Amino acid sequence: MEKIRILVVDDDDAIRDVIQIYLRNAGYEVLQAEDGQEALALLTQTPVQLIILDLMMPHMDGISFCLKLREISHTPIIMLSAKTEDMDKIHGLSIGADDYMTKPFNPLELVARVKSQLRRYLDFQQPSGKAQDILELRSLTLNRTTHQVLLQGQEVRLTPKEFAILELLLEHQGMVFSAERIYTAVWQEPFMESESTVMVHIRNIREKIEKSPRHPEYLKNVWGVGYKID
Template identity: 55%
Template sequence: MAVATILMVDDETEIIKLMEIYFTNENYRLLKASNGLEALELLEKNAVDLIVLDVMMPTMDGIEACMRIREKNHIPIIMLSAKSQDIDKISGLSVGADDYVTKPFSPLELVARIKALLRRVNHFQTTRKKNEDEIRIDGLVINQASHVVTIDEKIVKLTPREFAILLLLAQHAGKVLSMDQIYEQIWQDPIMESKNTVMVHIRKLREKLETNPQNPRYIKTVWGIGYKLEGESEVDHDV
């Protein structure tokens, strides 16, 4: 597992020195800043996994720094503040912070909050990557990374060429592709016997995908033009 880099922004050097001990024990890499402006400068030059950001600091306080950070990225942020009123917590969270810890705090509690937040972020990124690899159309799921196809959660075994045709149609779901277009994209050859070749592969695909190939649920024929893949598309793009 890669070492997480924590940027801690606080003008109280004793707090940073104390947390450095705990971060070292957790194998975290620590970057240190004493105000929001320094933090922004460090972010321009370093990859950071999580920010611990104090509210009350000179030059640029944590609230302004948080707003500036959120203009460019979504790095998880934990706010620190000596104030415990609900309005201060709301202010910190409303400008983009993910969590809030009140001073004085237990170093172990802060480490626990950091671990929990990093776990949530890692889980989200893993799930997002998985979703980006998948195209979902009305019970049909095509995983572009693993080349696994399922219909209503049942695996459908396809040849590499059948998978390529299905993926091409899915990537253009709802749009009609001519036999020539399909042939050119999949075979990467000059058009020769495109009509018969594509028709044979579409027939085999339907036999594997469709409950009733004569009345297909997915691959529709548009007479005189070509084929299209229908269904309510659930392709997962950036969130």
């Protein structure tokens, strides 16, 4: 079986090398890039299954890289930053990152998050084996087998986490899910002050599938309880 390949993008040589050591010990193949431009050039030649991305870099920073990548790829991104403010985390998630860690970080925790992201992403690459691979609601269609979402016949590009949230809610149409229940089901890890993470992903989904995100037709709030699709 071919090794899973991970790209580490950071202008700090020492950080890249530390991450590479831990990931290789976990059995992954690791590629390195010093900035977003180098990373994009590398990706045209070599596919990867996950990207670990620094926010602040010269030439092309993490935000610019993430925006460009999301035009063409759903590859999971774990963003790294020395910034600790919630708004920085929310911004990183809102432009397409799947997870966010602040520096300094525990390399073992990073490896655990890598495994969590890869588990869900690689599951999406295989047929689900479920009886119902097509989930539909009015003009919205989610195909588990092809990992596609269509709205009125037009493809909607979602990140793996956005897809997983939409899949969960479409599979249980009309049921209300709290932010905690969504997080534990999709991220598959304990819920610890992660409500803002779920909120950002819900907002991103609405911006992609709703005519008016402020007045959603599909993904609705149940105030004080959670979210549902009906």
